[in-house]
Amino acid sequence: MIIIGEKINGSIPSVAKAIAEKDADFIKNLAIAQTQAGATYIDVCASVEDSIELEVMKWLIDLVQQVSDLPIAVDSPNAKTCVEAMAYCNKPGLINSVSGEGDKMDIVFPKIAETKWDVVALLNGNKGIPKTAADRLEVFNEIMDKAKQYNIAPERFHIDPLVEMLCTAEDGISVVNEVISTIKKEYPTIHITGAISNISFNLPVRKLVNQAFLVLAMNAGLDSAILDPLNRDMMGMMYATEACLGKDYYCINYITAYRENKFGPVK
Amino acid sequence: MSKIEELAQAIEYGKLKEVPDLVNAALEEGNEPIEILNKGMVDAMSIVGDKFMKNEIFVPEMLIAARAMQAGVEVLKPKLAGEAGATIGKCIIGTVAGDLHDIGKNLVGMMIESTGIEVIDLGVDVTSDKFIETIKANPDCNIVALSALLTTTLEALKGTIVAIKEAGLRDKVKIMVGGAPVTQAFADEVGADGYAKDAAGAALVAKDLIA
Numbered sequence: 001m002i003i004i005g006e007k008i009n010g011s012i013p014s015v016a017k018a019i020a021e022k023d024a025d026f027i028k029n030l031a032i033a034q035t036q037a038g039a040t041y042i043d044v045c046a047s048v049e050d051s052i053e054l055e056v057m058k059w060l061i062d063l064v065q066q067v068s069d070l071p072i073a074v075d076s077p078n079a080k081t082c083v084e085a086m087a088y089c090n091k092p093g094l095i096n097s098v099s100g101e102g103d104k105m106d107i108v109f110p111k112i113a114e115t116k117w118d119v120v121a122l123l124n125g126n127k128g129i130p131k132t133a134a135d136r137l138e139v140f141n142e143i144m145d146k147a148k149q150y151n152i153a154p155e156r157f158h159i160d161p162l163v164e165m166l167c168t169a170e171d172g173i174s175v176v177n178e179v180i181s182t183i184k185k186e187y188p189t190i191h192i193t194g195a196i197s198n199i200s201f202n203l204p205v206r207k208l209v210n211q212a213f214l215v216l217a218m219n220a221g222l223d224s225a226i227l228d229p230l231n232r233d234m235m236g237m238m239y240a241t242e243a244c245l246g247k248d249y250y251c252i253n254y255i256t257a258y259r260e261n262k263f264g265p266v267k
Numbered sequence: 268m269s270k271i272e273e274l275a276q277a278i279e280y281g282k283l284k285e286v287p288d289l290v291n292a293a294l295e296e297g298n299e300p301i302e303i304l305n306k307g308m309v310d311a312m313s314i315v316g317d318k319f320m321k322n323e324i325f326v327p328e329m330l331i332a333a334r335a336m337q338a339g340v341e342v343l344k345p346k347l348a349g350e351a352g353a354t355i356g357k358c359i360i361g362t363v364a365g366d367l368h369d370i371g372k373n374l375v376g377m378m379i380e381s382t383g384i385e386v387i388d389l390g391v392d393v394t395s396d397k398f399i400e401t402i403k404a405n406p407d408c409n410i411v412a413l414s415a416l417l418t419t420t421l422e423a424l425k426g427t428i429v430a431i432k433e434a435g436l437r438d439k440v441k442i443m444v445g446g447a448p449v450t451q452a453f454a455d456e457v458g459a460d461g462y463a464k465d466a467a468g469a470a471l472v473a474k475d476l477i478a
Binding site: 010011047048049050076077078101124126127128129164165167168201202203204 | 325327330367370374392417418419447
């Protein structure tokens with residue numbers, strides 16, 4: 001399972017405050033904690049005004065790289081920012097994200113084609129967030145057509161089927177389920193990711209909903225996730241699910257993660 | 268319990284299937300359509316909004332209540348046509364250009380509608396030209412509600428307000444703003460007349476702006 005650690009994001013009030021006050025230690029601590037907790041990437045999202053976004057991105061990325069060797073997930077709704085922030089990174093990371101919307105793919109794909117960077121691709125197009133699985137898969141096919149043009153292999157993609165809040169969904173997670181299984185059947189090596197906690201907005205005891213969703217989505221084929229690796233219950237559930245799905249030989253990863261104090265009673 | 272009271276309770280608890288029959292039963296009891304609307308539906312929804320703001324109920328409960336009211340309004344609409352006071356105002360709502368999010372905006376639209384305000388929903392990725400065109404086509408419109416879910420589209424939200432001003436329409440309408448990255452401070456900065464952090468709050472703000 002690939003864990004994209006979500007904690008350094010300017011849309012989180014405490015992080016916004018640290019950015020505004022240039023509190024370097026706060027950011028560094030988030031990077032260290034997520035690294036120790038078992039993140040694969042450290043996501044960095046400034047979530048500030050356009051005019052200062054790049055400068056803040058650089059500040060954040062520099063701080064993370066001072067304390068962690070993990071690759072960075074450069075996160076901005078602005079594709080140009082993602083591409084420009086690649087230069088601040090010591091090693092290839094993850095672009096978060098492109099979608100079928102506008103010219104995002106045309107901005108990002110040529111810049112990553114000849115590199116080892118991976119990319120998150122959201123399945124929304126120009127007409128909004130597609131309501132049906134068929135419409136999301138249509139956007140997916142457009143993305144893969146474009147990927148072929150630039151010769152970017154499927155395994156470099158983390159497809160985000162778009163996790164929306166359960167409380168306003170007509171039919172649970174059936175759309176996401178269908179999208180994930182269809183894609184995985186066609187492209188077994190592609191990664192499927194998602195912002196797990198989106199599922200539980202506006203519901204009580206969100207962690208239960210998050211965990212239920214994680215298990216079901218992993219069962220459908222999700223193998224990457226944007227989440228808080230410091231959430232021990234979530235991490236434990238993830239390791240347990242991998243073992244149940246037969247992706248953890250004799251539960252060794254589960255046992256090792258337990259021994260490394262990644263979940264269970266705090267040692 | 269009178270049929271109007273039963274209707275109000277069915278709306279409050281989101282019992283959509285019972286609502287059309289209760290509206291008809293209330294009409295048969297001899298109640299005026301406008302009274303059924305106000306006492307049986309609008310008042311019930313204001314209780315729902317109030318409970319939501321006190322954290323007594325959750326978003327899905329508010330959503331099914333609003334849907335139940337919509338089902339009731341559909342039955343009542345032909346009887347209300349042309350009746351004075353059937354709507355208390357008109358609001359144009361949309362997610363600004365470059366932004367495709369609509370779940371929150373839809374909920375806000377429903378809650379504003381539940382106060383008796385007519386809502387014209389322009390959908391997502393709405394250009395400032397489209398807003399201006401719609402304001403011009405609806406001279407009786409009192410409120411324009413702008414939604415943005417991304418930090419990158421806050422600029423488009425600001426731009427829409429500027430464009431409405433430049434089109435000479437700023438004095439004709441009240442403007443309210445909302446969405447995840449929108450704050451009261453931002454609303455003040457862009458010169459909006461109203462801001463709310465959730466759909467129930469938005470309904471109250473809309474009512475205040477019209478009063």
